[in-house]
Amino acid sequence: MRFNEKELVCLSRQPSEMAAELGMRGPKKGDVVKRRLVKLVVNFLFYFRTDEEEPIGALLLEQCHVEREDSQTFSIAFLDEAERKYLFECDSEEQCKEWMDSIIKASYEFMRKNLIFYRTEIHRLTGKDPLEQYGISDETRFQVNSGSQLMTRDTSSL
Amino acid sequence: MKIDEKVVNYFESCNSPVDKEGYLSKKGEIKTSYQKRWFVLKGNLLFYKDRPGDRDVIGVIVLEGCTVQLCESEEQFAFSLVWSEPGLRTYKFSAEDQASQESWIKALLSASHSYLALLVTDMENKYRDTLLSHSSQLHRPFTMPNFHTSAANFVEAGVSNQTLQPSNILVARVFSKKSPKLQSKKNSNLPPVSTPALPMLEHLGLSLDPEEDFSKMHEDFGKEVKKLIADWSKRRGGDEPTPDESLIDLG
Numbered sequence: 001m002r003f004n005e006k007e008l009v010c011l012s013r014q015p016s017e018m019a020a021e022l023g024m025r026g027p028k029k030g031d032v033v034k035r036r037l038v039k040l041v042v043n044f045l046f047y048f049r050t051d052e053e054e055p056i057g058a059l060l061l062e063q064c065h066v067e068r069e070d071s072q073t074f075s076i077a078f079l080d081e082a083e084r085k086y087l088f089e090c091d092s093e094e095q096c097k098e099w100m101d102s103i104i105k106a107s108y109e110f111m112r113k114n115l116i117f118y119r120t121e122i123h124r125l126t127g128k129d130p131l132e133q134y135g136i137s138d139e140t141r142f143q144v145n146s147g148s149q150l151m152t153r154d155t156s157s158l
Numbered sequence: 159m160k161i162d163e164k165v166v167n168y169f170e171s172c173n174s175p176v177d178k179e180g181y182l183s184k185k186g187e188i189k190t191s192y193q194k195r196w197f198v199l200k201g202n203l204l205f206y207k208d209r210p211g212d213r214d215v216i217g218v219i220v221l222e223g224c225t226v227q228l229c230e231s232e233e234q235f236a237f238s239l240v241w242s243e244p245g246l247r248t249y250k251f252s253a254e255d256q257a258s259q260e261s262w263i264k265a266l267l268s269a270s271h272s273y274l275a276l277l278v279t280d281m282e283n284k285y286r287d288t289l290l291s292h293s294s295q296l297h298r299p300f301t302m303p304n305f306h307t308s309a310a311n312f313v314e315a316g317v318s319n320q321t322l323q324p325s326n327i328l329v330a331r332v333f334s335k336k337s338p339k340l341q342s343k344k345n346s347n348l349p350p351v352s353t354p355a356l357p358m359l360e361h362l363g364l365s366l367d368p369e370e371d372f373s374k375m376h377e378d379f380g381k382e383v384k385k386l387i388a389d390w391s392k393r394r395g396g397d398e399p400t401p402d403e404s405l406i407d408l409g
Binding site for chain 2: 001002003004005006007008009010011012042043044054055056057058059060062063064078079084108109111112114115118119121122125126130134136139140141
């Protein structure tokens, strides 16, 4: 599969609040825990050998399950297969929680759902569609229910 | 650098929302001729394959750090994705007609993760302001809700040495009563729509019997949203389509 590798490597160099050395274990049988520099940038989790500039790999954080394994360890599972489960060992419970939280929130789909929620709620409370001012109300990206449109409501009865 | 191809393929084929799809001609990376491909835009990822029905993706373009531009080309209705840093590439495309060109450009312009992040933050602030002004109308003291996934994760992880805050216990009980699918230990990054409503309700329901009031409010909210959605669906049938504003003035 082709992908824009150089550009993705460039993305991995962007500053990120979530970057730390963690123990990481790959999904294949026989994979062992290795110290890696793990870095979260947009919806990708990059992992580097601790002394290297270019990441070894990039994990797309969409359609994945983040699960607590024990007090300091979490896993990211893809495709509901044990096969594609990556394990991460943190230095503390707090760090573990922080990473799990950040990874879940980094997903594009998670963010989209939030947006739709806020849009719906603001409209419900005010009768106005908050995306209208940006001229993006019609974009399919932000539709509440595959194409339903938010209309400015008469709120005189409220 | 490796990329997990199975995961990427899966994301393309699963039923997560497709933001745009269609045929475009793409200038080859080695051969300079344009080749027609089927493109699928999902979030900040642009996938391409030979035909819509194909299972395997030929390639994917991660849309971060690039700009979308009209470009000079021997092909008509051309546009490009440009990474401006040295050594980084430009992808050139050509659409079938002007409408398609404009539509693709518009979709790609708003595809980045950062764009969505900014928009969500903006909406979150607006929501906060709306609730504050709303609650002052209701004459209730108001605490700003904390929109965290951690309340949900906390509960479901079932880690026994955690001290649960009362509000989290509340969350736990409601989840087990109302949302059976959340009972699994796994936390996906696809929370059900009901989740976001909870943080706010936690605070509003505190004056009365927390558990009962909380569940009832949660249900009421859910019903209201469903009703609204139903109303919009009905009304949408009778509406005149709003004219599409031309993104690019080519006149």
